[in-house]
Amino acid sequence: xxxxxxxxxxxxxxxxxxxxxxxxxxxxxxxxxxxxxxxxxxxxxxxxxxxxxxxxxxxxxxxxxxxxxxxxxxxxxxxxxxxxxxxxxxxxxxxxxxxxxxxxxxxxxxxxxxxxxxxxxxxxxxxxxxxxxxxxxxxxxxxxxxxxxxxxxxxxxxxxxxxxxxxxxxxxxxxxxxxxxxxxxxxxxxxxxxxxxxx
Amino acid sequence: xxxxxxxxxxxxxxxxxxxxxxxxxxxxxxxxxxxxxxxxxxxxxxxxxxxxxxxxxxxxxxxxxxxxxxxxxxxxxxxxxxxxxxxxxxxxxxxxxxxxxxxxxxxxxxxxxxxxxxxxxxxxxxxxxxxxxxxxxxxxxxxxxxxxxxxxxxxxxxxxxxxxxxxxxxxxxxxxxxxxxxxxxxxxxxxxxxxxxxx
DNA sequence: GTCTTAACTGAACAAGCGTTCAGATCAAGC
DNA sequence: GCTTGATCTGAACGCTTGTTCAGTTAAGAC
Numbered sequence: 001x002x003x004x005x006x007x008x009x010x011x012x013x014x015x016x017x018x019x020x021x022x023x024x025x026x027x028x029x030x031x032x033x034x035x036x037x038x039x040x041x042x043x044x045x046x047x048x049x050x051x052x053x054x055x056x057x058x059x060x061x062x063x064x065x066x067x068x069x070x071x072x073x074x075x076x077x078x079x080x081x082x083x084x085x086x087x088x089x090x091x092x093x094x095x096x097x098x099x100x101x102x103x104x105x106x107x108x109x110x111x112x113x114x115x116x117x118x119x120x121x122x123x124x125x126x127x128x129x130x131x132x133x134x135x136x137x138x139x140x141x142x143x144x145x146x147x148x149x150x151x152x153x154x155x156x157x158x159x160x161x162x163x164x165x166x167x168x169x170x171x172x173x174x175x176x177x178x179x180x181x182x183x184x185x186x187x188x189x190x191x192x193x194x195x196x197x198x199x
Numbered sequence: 200x201x202x203x204x205x206x207x208x209x210x211x212x213x214x215x216x217x218x219x220x221x222x223x224x225x226x227x228x229x230x231x232x233x234x235x236x237x238x239x240x241x242x243x244x245x246x247x248x249x250x251x252x253x254x255x256x257x258x259x260x261x262x263x264x265x266x267x268x269x270x271x272x273x274x275x276x277x278x279x280x281x282x283x284x285x286x287x288x289x290x291x292x293x294x295x296x297x298x299x300x301x302x303x304x305x306x307x308x309x310x311x312x313x314x315x316x317x318x319x320x321x322x323x324x325x326x327x328x329x330x331x332x333x334x335x336x337x338x339x340x341x342x343x344x345x346x347x348x349x350x351x352x353x354x355x356x357x358x359x360x361x362x363x364x365x366x367x368x369x370x371x372x373x374x375x376x377x378x379x380x381x382x383x384x385x386x387x388x389x390x391x392x393x394x395x396x397x398x
Numbered sequence: 399g400t401c402t403t404a405a406c407t408g409a410a411c412a413a414g415c416g417t418t419c420a421g422a423t424c425a426a427g428c
Numbered sequence: 429g430c431t432t433g434a435t436c437t438g439a440a441c442g443c444t445t446g447t448t449c450a451g452t453t454a455a456g457a458c
Contacts, residue, residue: 411449
């Protein structure tokens with residue numbers, strides 16, 4: 001086990017993932033070549049195969065890594081509070097988390113079709129898990145009489161789409177801060193589910 | 200001008216567009232080869248170039264065609280009624296129109312990055328035009344005191360994302376009819392903009 | 399029946415693809 | 429200072445890519 005220090009492997013590995021994430025988001029999985037990724041890392045294409053089995057596995061690993069991080073981050077945030085507070089936290093969390101990782105979010109929605117059926121099923125299950133936490137909140141709030149949500153499944157789809165949509169238009173140099181955006185979306189959410197107290 | 204009847208050109212042309220639309224939506228622009236498209240049409244790859252200058256122009260033409268159709272269809276629908284009626288019509292129109300053309304909608308959101316800057320600017324302008332009609336409705340309703348929409352721009356983004364999201368989950372064999380989906384989304388919309396009369 | 403020409407074939411082009419691998423490189427271990 | 433082995437190079441592999449074009453086909457015009 002020579003060269004455990006001074007080795008480049010602990011640098012090259014992450015750099016491959018970063019370069020691939022950026023390039024896949026910018027040009028699409030199919031349009032990016034292994035040579036382009038290698039070139040961004042400053043290495044020959046063959047060297048990539050010290051770190052990944054093949055191109056498909058690289059994509060799958062990026063997507064799985066993103067979903068794992070997302071679920072862990074939400075679980076760290078989702079502990080205390082009543083139903084309304086939980087929902088507000090979800091709304092703000094989702095917007096912030098997505099805005100901080102535009103590339104990962106982008107390929108998570110765009111490149112699912114480039115996964116093998118096996119990999120697709122895994123990633124899709126993780127996303128379902130995440131969306132189910134929102135649906136659970138809506139269902140709880142409805143049953144407790146705090147929300148009016150006749151169709152929690154459809155409302156979940158609508159909310160996720162609405163919140164994720166922020167990534168398509170928000171620019172940090174623009175008119176609004178992230179906080180202001182969160183406030184606006186939380187107001188719209190509160191109205192959508194007819195929660196009381198428009199504070 | 201021989202063979203004006205019995206010619207295949209008026210058949211092959213549209214079939215190329217249909218095949219390309221379907222394949223691009225299914226696998227992505229970069230992942231589909233001209234030979235795949237030709238094979239679907241039942242023709243050799245070289246024959247495609249009697250109908251299109253190159254692959255990029257084919258994509259641009261599909262997207263432009265879709266946006267033209269969309270704008271024309273909405274203009275045919277958007278004539279009479281007060282502001283609330285107009286908004287309701289927009290919500291139902293958008294959902295229905297999108298559900299009827301899932302492939303065109305899909306590539307319109309996914310393949311914009313594969314356009315040359317020129318083509319991108321053109322398509323983007325058409326989409327902006329469409330979204331502006333919604334923003335206009337929201338602005339009118341707000342000024343008339345019928346809606347409460349402090350930020351029409353953001354609300355437009357939120358609504359468009361929410362409505363377009365239906366395409367990602369709706370299946371005609373599922374639990375809900377299109378009419379029921381439209382009803383649910385119109386209720387959510389009405390609440391979001393705090394329109395009166397929850398009829 | 400001949401001419402014309404739109405429509406298409408089939409082969410070719412240079413370029414690029416994902417992936418493999420023998421060999422060079424060089425820091426760490428002893 | 430020699431050995432070890434992780435890391436990377438550079439060339440090669442068979443294959444596919446978008447696009448071109450000389451030549452074949454066949455239907456309408458006369």
